[in-house]
Amino acid sequence: MDPGDGDFEAFVTARGPRLLRVAWLLTGDAHLAEDLLQSALAKVWPKWSRIAGEQPEAYVRKAMIHLHASWWRRRWRGELPYGELPDTAVHFDAYAKVDLEQSLATAVRSLPVRQRAVVVLRYFEDLSVEATAAALGCSTGTVKSQSSRALRALRGLLPAPVEGGDRRG
Template sequence: MRTEQEHEYVEYVQSRLSSLRRTAYLVLGDGHRADDAVQDALTVLYRRWGRLTDVASMDAYVHTMVVRACLTYQRRSWSRVLLRGDPPDSVVESGSGRVDDRLVIREALGRLPVRQRMTVILRYLCDLPVSDVAQVLGCSEGTVKSRSHHGLRALRAVLGERAPASVPATIAAHLRGQA
């Protein structure tokens, strides 16, 4: 790769890295595995960088790579092995209970089937439009809408009437049926 292309690659990755890590963390629920999935996707992206001049939406392309890397990590049997004990008994105080709320949301999302969970995460937590989510997941826009509907309904059932305060406004409105 030429120095100019490497510079473009580094700029692109630096500007998108936090978003890609967030997406991977939301899909996998583990920071270390999320970092590994992003690293794998970015390694493949680096090798392909010089040939990607005709890609219509680089962000959608890279998000697809990251989501697919996450799916690969979920399929691996060793990924189900927990190398740590139970979490510590002490709860980190945040002043507003947001840590507890995040745990409730993480648990509720964990109860969804993988495809529904990824659709809800990409659609509402990453705030991607239906068309982009369909492109990332490799399905139709109707499938994205259906999975979103069923995923939100399942979240409503798990969370009951109360959506924690830390739920982003876009998903909270949908959970309450106001959107």
């Protein structure tokens, strides 16, 4: 065992939940998210002594994005089975928030890989344009154009806001 292993373990303990959320936003599946994070951490571990003093979270995020892109290129995107629909209607207000979150997650997963990565980093991870560009290894102009395209696509995929729902003045 390396002397830096304790540092790596502390990093994973402290930042693991946040990184797992990023992985879930990229994959849309809890089990795939765990696999993605674990694979990224396995790639980072041998280089830990070199990256620990820098920005290890950004390094792991970048590894996850690259791994996810390579998985996504190889993945079969055919039909997905769903369970049976319930026979009874459910009250809209009780599930409106959950439905919106599910719609958003589904819409984000339907974006091309690069746009999805930009949306996850910019709007879910709240990174700046510059930090997102650094994580993706591209220019800030690319981040801005991919963000614009992604938001336009999401607006077309998501239901229109309910009138009177926005109470900001």
